[in-house]
Amino acid sequence: MAYSPSDREEFSIQIKELLDLKVIESSKSPFSSPPLMWTVVPFGLKQAPGIFQRHMDNIFKPFNSFCCVYIDDILIFSDNENLHEDHVIQVLNTAKTEGIVLSKKKAELFKEKIGYLGLEIAYGHKQLKPHILTHIQEFPNEIQDQKQLMRFLGCLTYAESFIKDLAKMRSPLQKKLKKDHRWNGTTNDTAYVQKIKKKIKDLLSLYHPKTGDRMIIETDASQEFWGGVLKALDSNDNIEKLCSYSSGTFTDAEKNYHINEKEILAMKKAITKFRLYIISDRFLVRTDSSTCKSFMKCQVKMTDTAEQIADIKEEIEIKKMEISVLEKKLARLEKSLGKRDDTGKKTVETSSSKEDKNKGAWTALGELPKQSKVSLNTGENAVATTEHSQVQGSQEHQGIQNPTETKTKQTA
Template identity: 30%
Template sequence: MVSATSVSTSVSGQLPNKPASDFGTDFGTQLMYIQVSLSGRRATALIDSGASDDLISQSFVLQNNLNTQLLQNPIECELADGRIVLVDSSINSKLKFSVGTDTRSESLQLAVAPLKHADVILGRPWLSRHNPDIDWTTGTLLKLRSKPDPPVQSWPLVTPRPPIISSSTAPVKISVVSRGALAKLARTEKVYVAFLQPTSSPVPDAPSSADEESLKKHADAMFERYSPVFPEKLPAGLPPDRRVQHRIDEHPDSAPVNGPLYRHSERELKALRYFIEEEVDAGRIRPSASPYASPVLFVPKKDGSLRICYDYRALNKQTIKDRYPLPRIDDLLDRLRRAKYFSKIDLKSGYNQIQVLEDHVHKTAFKTRYGNYECLVMPFGLCNAPGTFQRLMNDLFRPFLDRFVIVYLDDILIFSETLDDHKQHVGQILKLLQDEQLYAARQKCELFKRSTEFLGHIVSGDGVSMDPKKTESIDSWPTPTCVRDIQVFLGMANFYRRFIKNFSTMAEPMTRFLTKSLPFAWGPEQDHSFSSLKQAFQSAPVRRIFRPELPIRVSTDSSDFGIGGVLEQKFEHRWHPIAFESRKLTPAERNYPIREKELLAIVHCLTVWRLYLEDVENFEVLTDHHSLQYFKTQKELNKRQARWQELLCNFTYTIKYIPGPSNSVPDALSRHPDYLNFVRLLPGTAATSVLTSVLGNITSVSTSVSEAAASPIQMNTIGLSAPTSGFLGDIKSATPLTTEFNLLSDPSKSRTRAQHNHLRGLKIQDGLIVKDGSRLFVPSE
């Protein structure tokens, strides 16, 4: 460890003497300074026999634009004021100084540290090389006893940093503005002018591993220093008495809530006994004789264990809503404009770290097979919990808010312009959390980052950008491989066609395949059309930036294999998309009843977009499933619905039914081609070769199968294995016995309208029936 403890002497006739208290510690009356020249720049050097290395001020390096080199192994430095900092860079410089009549010049390596009252500290290495005579009574350097040895690097260095031109290979975004716009901008903001010289030479990637490793060491040091803030589980006992406690104020004449007692399985009863015993011992719940009694259920967690879920719907209905505002996201992000370093802290079970007001504890009572209990800490499921939590966060962090920290519920972001400032800021916040006995989840925290995700945005030294996840459902949409794929994509595109200039012309290369006369053939023209429409979805005037003062709505839908949704706002009498969302259903979710699939789509979308929706007084959720309008008043909930209800209680929303044709965008998102439950066999792949070889074992069909393989093959199947030759032989034997084969083989036969529609797209190829040239017809026989 480098020590920078200052001695108590001074050099007469050099600089005004500074008291040792200027360094934050009372080491004596005066210090010893000399004037030096550092690479031609005048500097003040402190002679310090207590410093184990030679140091240079970080601010001096920045002010004089000196080149630094990263150290391979950052070192800890304890400053005179007791601060411990990590030193991760150094400079090589020419030092010129005079002692009496002796003038010396030498090359010197100096570690860069956040010094306050000296530009340079010449410590024991410098004193050992020069071995000066010091008059300790007057605090004067008399002479140097020996000539300096050749400079020796004290610390191994990493490869020098490349020039700034190579710091990024990302494409440059250039905006062209008129003279008038530039003049208007110059009146309100600083305007910087840069001359760009294009070059054809390749730009190498900037090395970032050393910088990331250095920042990781800073983070590890902070995690270690404030380890009590990051426990594995919350300590037993109540949180300390804070200025903010949770209240449950009800409307006048409200009667105590008394819900039903739900039945539980033996496994759930075992979990209930364990929960009661653990929480009573921890002091977070206690037996209750309250007239209030809300029901509880158990819902499975991801690891298979069970979690208790309070059904506070009746209590929430008669609770006076707390209108304490949640911060506007755009206001928070505006504070980050000049920040270069970021740390994100996520509180652990945040609600359980706030006490319920003693006079209102009885209202949280819940009934179980083993008696009634009430919550002493704020439970999940209460409608005013977010407002209470935000009030506490604002109260605790008020001295630092918007200066170097912003807080949205349990998400805390620390931001700084310099690394030195960031060390100090992170330390202040973690110390505050430690003093207030607030605890964080280490696995969800990120310290000392150049960029991070926060409130649905990516924040970095380059500014704030939208999280790509908002349009990932559109951006990742795969290239259509059949007419059906085009129909799904254009079904969504048509909904926003009024915002897309020349939509019909742009989409024509794809829409031409919707006529039955043209075979599907994807080429460069279609690829350009598809890419252009995807880009149009993600930019103005279709997609807009979120504005909290405007009306907002959410539309959702589900299919057999996916869920989708779109978040929209009303701009000038028209609804514009803000974000798109979709995901594939898991195998278990595919077995849900249709109603619960539709409800899952609502829960998923509201959870993803909670940052936009939690503080909205009332917004509409549009669905094409009629019965979901009554979900909020449903008397009894199953376990799955109870879990979802707990997630939805933080939103003020109304579910509204709309007909399916009016819900085309979520419908298309839920039918994302990548979610389909079939295997796609593309030309030239191993799977196609296997299928072709198997089909080739059947007499006289190899040629037609090879032709069919020129387009993607879709097989509705449970497994991934190709059909056996025996099975395909059975298909070929049974096909001539079908009505479809008889009608197709004799076009002169009369057909009903239903038969005509059924046979559309079917044709006979070498004794087999193929649909749309790519799917094999399997007879029921």
């Protein structure tokens, strides 16, 4: 690229101005044409936020017990006003020493309720700021393109801790952001957006646990999604209170796992998500999978998961099957038997369809020995055939010969 003399002259003037302002300085390297180095972080660098966050963390690291920093937002919290005043003075003096310029307009001191990172935080609870809820509700129901969809899903990240199974609700919309997906808005997309808006309209505030509360994590998994709930057993009134939700989608490889492995993976993901709340004390994990109790002695595929949470002190409690889940299985069983149709009316069985319906019933209930599945005729005969095959197998296992075979051998 060629530069005219006027361009080179203007460039030299700009370099001189930056050197005078001490924005840049000459390198001390021995090269004949020394490179220029930045003394401040320029705009447009991808690494800039991470570098600045690390710089702030190192400066305020001695105050971790009462100070929280996220990029350029500093939050100071204390138990009482006298202690809070002392904490504020320490942080301000450190900022002055390190050359950090603070804004007086944005400063809020000695507040019992304060806004921070899209949340309104008060003693014992937190909730979303009203303007975020308003922005989501005013978002158009009909999504026009992928960029607009990205903005809508981005707003939902503020509310992911307040909505149960959010990953499952936004999954149909999330699939439309794939690179190979050609955009085509449908009425189903509008219905999904309206459903999410309705869910967000009446959000409850979340309980913020205090020292001494017993933390409880409830986890569950399906074929494609996992979910976790963080609760706290209040040490004052002994009532379990909701602290946070978390949910996600399994990867393509994880979707091929057995359901027991998915339950273990859901437990690991939930523990990782809520690690900040549970790392300092024992906590309770509730799950409906009994496999989670013994997964530390698992096969090689899950060893990495076990090692990642081995340092956490947890207790695992197996939840009983909920009535709603049982009702679903019974409804599936009735439908497979042909007792009722989708409208709830009773139907009449024909003898020609009994075998297929019985097979469907056993499939709904779970696995059955292969011999029994082959010889299904009616309910009673199926049970009798199963028992006969089990007895015969038991006799063969114990070395007892079949009477028919013995009689045949004697005749021969």
